[in-house]
Amino acid sequence: MDGSFYHPFPTVTRSVERDKIVTAREAVRLIRRGDTVATSGFVGIGFAEEIAIALEELFFDTRESDDGPRDLTLVYAGGQGDGNSKGLNHLAQEGLVRRVIGGHWGLVPGLQRMAIQGQIEAYNLPQGVISQLFRDIAAHRPAHLSTIGIGTFVDPRHGGGKLNSRTTEDLVSLTSVGEIECLLYKTFPIDVAIVRGTTADASGNITMEKEALTLEALSIAMAARNSGGIVIAQVERIADANSLNPRQVKIPGILVDCVVVANPENHWQTFAQPYSAAFASEFRVGASSIKAIELNERKIIARRAAFELMANSVVNLGIGMPEGLASVANEEHVLDLFTMTTEPGVIGGIPAGGLNFGAASNTQAIIDQPYQFDFYDGGGLDIAFLGLAQADREGNLNVSKFGPKLAGAGGFINISQSAKKVVFVGTFSAGGLHVVAADGQLNIVHNGNCQKFVDAVEHRTFSGKHATERGQHVLYITERCVFALRPQGLELVEIAPGVDVQKDIIAHMQFAPLISGKLKLMDERIFRDTPMGLRSILLGxxxxxxxxxxxxxxxxxxxxxxxxxxxxxxxxxxxxxxxxxxxxxxxxxxxxxxxxxxxxxxxxxxxxxxxxxxxxxxxxxxxxxxxxxxxxxxxxxxxxxGRQVAPYIYESSETPKEPAHSAASGVVL
Known part of the structure; x- marks a missing residue:
């Protein structure tokens, strides 16, 4: 990229063999030095592991001759890795990658290290913005216009998403439409798209019947095709030409240049599970499949957060601490009262956690990730539950960067900025925290060694000022207290029974929160190891x-x-x-x-x-x-x-009353 705002998009596609079914090695040989490569995936779902392995091997085999893939620009939306060696960690090789534009960095420690050490140019842009950017690239639009990112580290006034001093090109600029401040995210050509599906025919048509998500594979393929690039698709099986149901084809063959049939070990449905029929929506599973969690700080936080749920609402659960809310909702038999969603495209159902995150059982629908973020950005979420890593007096939140640790924002910025109500959940402190809940009270045995409520956050992933200007309702829930966002900053509004405000809360913060009036006690049912009766509460x-x-x-x-x-x-x-x-x-x-x-x-x-x-x-x-x-x-x-009681139950209150029955003749409560 040359830094100019407008840029030409090539119109002539690269020449590839007519036979689209090739080996992974043959496919990656088409990747040239300096190419911009876009990959689809979410954790391990939809990630083309076989192709990533082949690209890594080709780099090592050719780096002495300098005649292979080098100096690549890597672009991806959702985090793609296992936190160790899989996924995009294969590409974390000095010389192979020159620039990375990523939505989430937490699962790719190799690339993290290269970014922190200044070995590569590195950007962190909102996950939703990147997924939508692929569509804008496909349509040859010069930029993606959005309000997402205003007031955060993505805002050019706060760094423009750049992660180190080596990164100098401005990909984000500030503009306005009328009186509304907006950000322009510059588009650029995609030379290579790497996507994944389940089945391909000889023409390159791709279906995804065994995939847990469809993600942004179609958008990436279109972006590469219309940029004059190539599309490489990994699948697990080949069908005869013209044998696929056209309504199941997610990526048309006209977009696909190469089809690679993966070895089974490199085509797991997630990085934690080879295949789950429930994740593929082949059948529904019982709610008992969600494991209950013990009454610890994680469950206490999830229980308090559950009181913020609303019947008939659309909900987003983030990764990590918010995942406990699904378990609590299941225990309290309230899963049917609202619709849970996750950012890669899940509507309804029971979200999975850990390295299965992004997958879900019993879903109502699976849509492409860019469209999910359209829904989110436009205010479709009634409430979002997201992690709380670090907060400051102004209500700003940091979940993206802590010293040498680079997590990245993922979908956090889109979700937190757009939901009608956002609830941040996390422990009050970190590192060695030990609490015990019993008899409706909280006993703090040992505080964590790391303070999470600081004077000013290191990296601004959420802007308290921007939220209050828009009138957004924001809560910060911990195991011992609850804060609410006010125009003047954070206000302490609730404390746990058994907790001392000065000794257990203020003494462990870098600032004094606002306190107005008498503090409310958190519901004592939260701290008892019995059901809370949440269903009746939510039904009002x-x-x-x-x-x-x-x-x-x-x-x-x-x-x-x-x-x-x-x-x-x-x-x-x-x-x-x-x-x-x-x-x-x-x-x-x-x-x-x-x-x-x-x-x-x-x-x-x-x-x-x-x-x-x-x-x-x-x-x-x-x-x-x-x-x-x-x-x-x-x-x-x-x-x-069966108990010798007359079973009279009328259809409506307008039904004439029967004569009064004695207890012996049968009555019912």
Whole structure:
């Protein structure tokens, strides 16, 4: 790249053999010195490992003759590596790569080291921006226009995404549209695209039926094709010409120059798993597949964060600490109340963690990554849960660079800047932290050695000032306290039961947070190793508010609409509430029960039915109950009938009331 804003895009493609099926070695021989190479992948999903290995080997075999791939510019959106030797770590060789433009650096320690030591030119741009940039390159647009990155280290006023002194060319410039500040991300030709799929035919058409994600493979292929470059695709099998279902073809053969059939060991679905039929959406799995986590600081944070969930919302969970929220949501039986998403293109389902991150089970849809970021950037996320590595008095956050450690922003900037509400989750300190939760309180046994709430963050991945200007709702949740972003900076708003504000919080911060009024205590249920009853909380009604006694008419109203009975504790709580309300009455009362959208889990059906019989015998002279759910009428009715209780449940509250039944003739709570 010569630094000019506009640039010519070649219109003549390179000459390759007509037979598109070649070996990995033959494919990488087409990569020339100084080429710009774009790779698709997310952690290990969709990454062409076989081709990366071949490129590394070719470099070593030809570096003495200086007649092979050298001085490459590498461009990628999502992090592509295992944190050790796989993925783009194969390309972390001095002389092979000259410049790297990456969205996330945390999984490629080899490239990290080269960037920190100044061996290469290095940029960190938002993951979503890079994925969208490929489409702009394909369309020959001179730049990508976006508000994403304003106020962060990507903003030219704060470094322009450059990671070392060797990196001098400006890829990002500041502009405005009307009165709106924007960033221009310069486009450039792509010489080589390296993508991956499942099946290819002889014409180079690529399907992705076994892939966990589709990512930006199509956009990268188009960018290279329209830049006059070549497209190399790795697959696991070859089909006959014209035998593929055209609706399953994700990359048309007109874009593909070379097809490489990988060895099975270099074509795992993720870097942690050779193949999961659930990740490929071949079937759905039970919620029990999500492992529960012990009551430690990670779970405490996830539990407090879960109180910020909203029914019928669209949610993003980041990698690391936010992953615990999926486990808590599963334990609390609330996964069905909202739609979880992840940035590489997952809509709905259960997100995976670790080196499987990006994959998901039981999804509603898998879309291309650039379109997911279109949705995110436009405000499609109701709430995002992201990691908290370092925060300062102004509410700025750093998750991207710490001294010699370069993590990169990934999709963090897009997500945190665009979600209607963002919740940062992380421990209060790092390095040796030890806490114990018991009996509804938190005991801090040992504080971490590294302070995370500092006077000024080292690298600004999130701008508190920009967030407050846009009126964004921002929380910072730790195991011992909760902060909220205000125009004046961070305000301490909640503390854990058992925690001393001065000794356990302020004494371990580099600045004094704002405090206004009496601090709220974090819900003590968070610190008990029992279910929190989150479903009822999210549905907006406390259990106690569901019961009402009209003494004059001798009627007891129970509103179970939207209520979920999932555990023995739920059954016990209902029994206690009825006993509290009716235990002191001299006479029995008639009950009217709304069972609309009521949920009764199979594992507690018998226990619930037994409770109904007991309460009916003690407290009720009769009952009217109704629900629009034929399934519930049948399920609960059968259970009561098995206990010699008449199974009358009406379809609506307008149904004429039956004569009052005695407990002996059968009533139901």
């Amino acid at each position: 009604m406390r259990l106690a508010d569901r019961f009402s006694l009209d003494a004059e008419k001798n009627l007891f109203f129970i509103n179970f609409e939207g209520h979920d009975v999932a555990t023995s504790e739920d059954v016990h709580a209902i029994r206690e509430e009825v006993e509290r309300r009716l235990g002191s009455l001299a006479t029995k009362t008639h009950a009217v029960v709304n069972y609309d959208n009521f949920s009764l889990r199979p594992e507690v059906l018998d226990e619930y039915s037994a409770m109904v019989v007991t309460l009916a015998d003690r407290f009720y002279s009769g009952v009217t109950r109704y629900t629009t759910s034929g399934f519930l009428r049948m399920k609960l009715g059968d259970a009561l009938k």
